[in-house]
Amino acid sequence: MPVHLRAEDGDYAPNVLCPGDPRRARYIAETFFDPGARLVNEERGMLGFTGTFEGRPISVQSTGMGCPSAGIVFEELVMLGATRLVRVGTCGGLQEHVRLADVIVGSTASADDRTPIRYAGMDGYAPAATFALCEAAARLARESGATLHVGPIVTSGLFYDPDRGTFARWKRLGHLGVEMEAAMMYTVAAVKHIEAVCIVTCSDLLFESGESQRITDADLARGVDDMMRLACHVAVHDAAPEA
Numbered sequence: 324m325p326v327h328l329r330a331e332d333g334d335y336a337p338n339v340l341c342p343g344d345p346r347r348a349r350y351i352a353e354t355f356f357d358p359g360a361r362l363v364n365e366e367r368g369m370l371g372f373t374g375t376f377e378g379r380p381i382s383v384q385s386t387g388m389g390c391p392s393a394g395i396v397f398e399e400l401v402m403l404g405a406t407r408l409v410r411v412g413t414c415g416g417l418q419e420h421v422r423l424a425d426v427i428v429g430s431t432a433s434a435d436d437r438t439p440i441r442y443a444g445m446d447g448y449a450p451a452a453t454f455a456l457c458e459a460a461a462r463l464a465r466e467s468g469a470t471l472h473v474g475p476i477v478t479s480g481l482f483y484d485p486d487r488g489t490f491a492r493w494k495r496l497g498h499l500g501v502e503m504e505a506a507m508m509y510t511v512a513a514v515k516h517i518e519a520v521c522i523v524t525c526s527d528l529l530f531e532s533g534e535s536q537r538i539t540d541a542d543l544a545r546g547v548d549d550m551m552r553l554a555c556h557v558a559v560h561d562a563a564p565e566a
């Protein structure tokens with residue numbers, strides 16, 4: 324039994340949704356999973372649940388905020404048999420064509436935090452999503468009518484960055500949004516040879532001036548629901564046969 328996820332082999336499904344917020348884990352299990360999901364972890368308040376989605380096994384496990392916390396959870400999920408991690412959450416939008424409540428799939432996650440690179444053990448390492456999961460997310464989003472962007476995101480170690488120029492520099496490099504866990508998830512997935520993708524909804528627009536615009540609570544609730552439903556479908560979708 325791992326130190327932080329107090330669960331045994333078989334308590335988690337191979338496909339695991341990974342929100343940062345423990346209350347969002349409970350909400351996903353109660354709102355989107357089939358009735359009857361069970362609590363599998365509550366150590367440190369990091370709630371985890373296992374059940375089914377449209378009849379297929381699925382788990383949801385909260386990660387906390389930032390790479391160090393999330394990295395512990397990703398590692399322990401792998402110990403417990405996870406083979407596909409789907410991060411769900413929010414991001415700050417960086418590009419003009421990204422609007423509040425749009426869905427972003429991070430094809431890569433630049434590591435503006437040393438933790439993933441230290442874990443990879445190679446300075447030039449580029450954290451990347453599993454392509455087949457990006458493809459599945461794009462196809463499923465198109466079918467549902469959601470506005471979806473697929474491209475690079477940046478994983479920051481700072482929510483409150485005293486350098487007001489950071490966002491503009493990531494924007495210039497084509498990054499769609501900023502969040503705080505994807506690069507760690509992609510790196511653990513690469514080291515452990517499992518699948519991973521980060522699907523986030525845009526909760527804030529971050530302008531080059533350093534100003535920002537926050538989504539309304541009602542729009543956030545709608546955006547998060549659409550994104551989480553999409554993520555459930557991505558998590559349980561059948562992998563395409565090897566070409």
Ligand code: HPA
Nearest residue numbers: 413414415501502503527
């Ligand atoms: N920074 C990092 N993570 C975030 C942000 C942000 O501005 N907004 C939502 N998640």
